[in-house]
Amino acid sequence: MSTMTTKMRSEIAEQPTALRATLDALLPQVSEIEPLGEQTRQLLFIARGTSDNAAVYGRYLVESHAGRLSALAAPSIATTYKRKLDLDGVLAVAISQSGRTEEIVETLSWAKDCGARTVGITNGGADSPLAQAADVALCTVAGEEKAVPATKTYTTQLAALAVLALGLGADVDAGELQRVPEAVEKLVAEPGDLDAVVEGLLDKPGVVVSGRGLAFSTALETALKLKEACYLHAMGLSYADLLHGPIAVVDADTPALLVASENSPTLQGTVALAERVVAAGAAAYTIGGGTALAQAGTAALNGPDLPEWLAPMGLIVPGQLLTEALARRLGIDPDAPRGLNKVTQTD
Numbered sequence: 001m002s003t004m005t006t007k008m009r010s011e012i013a014e015q016p017t018a019l020r021a022t023l024d025a026l027l028p029q030v031s032e033i034e035p036l037g038e039q040t041r042q043l044l045f046i047a048r049g050t051s052d053n054a055a056v057y058g059r060y061l062v063e064s065h066a067g068r069l070s071a072l073a074a075p076s077i078a079t080t081y082k083r084k085l086d087l088d089g090v091l092a093v094a095i096s097q098s099g100r101t102e103e104i105v106e107t108l109s110w111a112k113d114c115g116a117r118t119v120g121i122t123n124g125g126a127d128s129p130l131a132q133a134a135d136v137a138l139c140t141v142a143g144e145e146k147a148v149p150a151t152k153t154y155t156t157q158l159a160a161l162a163v164l165a166l167g168l169g170a171d172v173d174a175g176e177l178q179r180v181p182e183a184v185e186k187l188v189a190e191p192g193d194l195d196a197v198v199e200g201l202l203d204k205p206g207v208v209v210s211g212r213g214l215a216f217s218t219a220l221e222t223a224l225k226l227k228e229a230c231y232l233h234a235m236g237l238s239y240a241d242l243l244h245g246p247i248a249v250v251d252a253d254t255p256a257l258l259v260a261s262e263n264s265p266t267l268q269g270t271v272a273l274a275e276r277v278v279a280a281g282a283a284a285y286t287i288g289g290g291t292a293l294a295q296a297g298t299a300a301l302n303g304p305d306l307p308e309w310l311a312p313m314g315l316i317v318p319g320q321l322l323t324e325a326l327a328r329r330l331g332i333d334p335d336a337p338r339g340l341n342k343v344t345q346t347d
Contacts, residue, residue, distance in 0.1 A: 007335045008147035008229070008324045012317065013188050015152045016181040019313070021141035022156040023177055026163040030174075032136045033167025036117045040091040043070040044116065046107045050150040050221060051095040054121075054157040057217035057312050058093065061161060064214070065170040065309055075103050078110035087116035093164065097145070097153040099124025099131055108133050121160045123153045138163065147335040149229045151320050154221060155184065158313045165309075172309050180313050183304040187317040194318070196299035197285045198326050200255060206233030208250055210273065211259040211315075212240060212266040218259045218287070218312050222319035229327045229334040239266075239273050255283035255298075259319075261311035262290035262303055271296045288315050 043062055045055035052072065059070040073092070077083050092111035096104045099122030108130065112118050120134030123142045131137035140156035159180065166174050201207060207226065211219035216238050223236030239258070250256050256277045260270040267289055274296035277284040286293045288303020288311065301322065304314025327334035 006324060008149055008151060011145055011147055011151045012320050015155050016185040018142040018152040018156050019159055019181045019184060022159045025141050026138050026160055029138060030163060030167045033164055036091055036136060037168040040117055041089045042068055044073050044090050044092045044111065046073040046075060046092060046104055047095040050154050050224060051097060051157060053217050053221040053224060054095055054154060054161060056220060057158055058161040060214045061165050061309060062168060065172050066165055066168040068168060073107060075107040078107040079103055085114050087111055087114035090116040092116040093119045094130055095121045095157055096130050097123050097150055099128025105129045105133055121157055148337055149225055149334060155313050155316065176307055176310060179306060180310055183306050183314045184317055187302060187304055187314050190302060191318040191321045192301035193299045194321060194325060197301060197322055198329055200283050200285060200299060201326055202329060204253060204255060206254050207257055208254060209234055209236045209257045210239045212238050212269060213264060214308055214312055215259050215261055215266065215315060218315040221316055225319060225323040228337050229323050230330060230332060239269060250277055250282050252281055255285060257285045259287040259315055260289035260293055261308040262288060264308045287318050
C-alpha cells in the first residue's frame with residue numbers, strides 16, 4: 001500500500017517530532033500547574049469533537065492516577081441556558097485545537113466567572129482567544145495541521161494532558177514521557193496487519209469500536225476518524241456498555257475493532273470480548289493488547305511499548321493509518337471530507 005500520498009498521512013508521520021517539541025515546551029510548566037492543583041479539588045473538561053475525546057483520556061488519567069474527580073462539561077449550560085454554577089474548587093480545562101472555537105472560549109470564561117481556576121490547551125498559540133482566557137495556557141507545538149481530520153494536534157493534546165496530570169501530583173514516572181515519540185515513530189513504520197483490516201472493512205457499512213478505561217478515548221477517537229473520513233457508521237463504545245445490549249449489532253456485516261493497552265487491567269475483558277465476537281461469526285480486529293489480544297482476534301494492529309497511562313498516544317496511530325488507507329481505497333480524499341471544516345463553530 002503506498003504511503004505519503006495525502007496531507008493526513010504526512011501529518012501522521014510528523015507526530016513524533018510534534019510530540020518531542022510539545023513535551024519540551026510544556027514539561028517546564030508543571031510548576032505553573034501545581035498552584036492551581038493546590039487551590040482546587042476536581043476538574044471540569046470543556047471540549048468538542050476530537051478534543052472531547054482527548055478530554056476523556058484526561059478524565060481517566062486524572063481520576064486513576066491523581067485521585068481527583070473529573071467530569072466533561074456540557075457547554076450549552078453556559079452558552080445556551082446561561083446558568084451560573086458554583087465552581088469554587090474546580091479546575092476547568094478547555095481543549096481546542098485552534099483556540100478559536102467561540103463556544104469553548106465562552107464556556108471557559110463562564111467557568112472562571114463561576115469561580116473556577118482555568119487551564120487552556122491549544123495548538124493555536126499564546127495569542128489565541130483560548131490561551132488568553134486561561135489562567136495557564138498549555139500551547140502544543142504540532143505546527144500547522146492542513147488535513148481536516150486531526151492527528152498530530154490530537155496526540156499533542158494527550159501529551160499536554162499528561163503534563164497536566166503531573167502538575168496535579170499523578171502517581172506516575174514523568175521520565176516515561178520521553179519514550180512516547182520513539183514508540184509513536186515505531187508504530188508509524190510498523191502498524192501491523194493494516195492491509196487485512198482495510199480489506200475487512202472495505203465492503204462494510206459500519207463497525208463497532210470498543211475499549212475501556214484509558215483506552216476508551218482511543219476507541220472514541222478511532223470511531224470519529226472512521227466516521228468523518230471514511231463515512232462509516234462507526235460506533236465508539238466502552239466494552240462494558242457494549243455488553244449491555246449494543247453487542248447485538250455485531251455480526252458478519254458489522255465487525256468489531258477492539259483496542260487495549262498491553263499493560264492494562266482492562267486487557268482480560270477485551271480479550272474475552274474478542275473471543276465472543278469471533279465465536280458469534282463476526283470479525284474482531286484488534287489494536288494493541290499484545291499477543292493475548294492479537295491471538296483472540298481476526299487481524300491485529302500493533303500497540304505501543306508504553307505504560308498504560310501513556311499508551312493512548314500510541315494506540316491511536318494505527319487507527320489513524322487505518323482511516324487514511326481505508327479512505328483512499330474507498331475513493332475518498334481524507335484531507336477534505338465532505339461537509340467539514342478545520343474549525344467548527346457551534347451556537
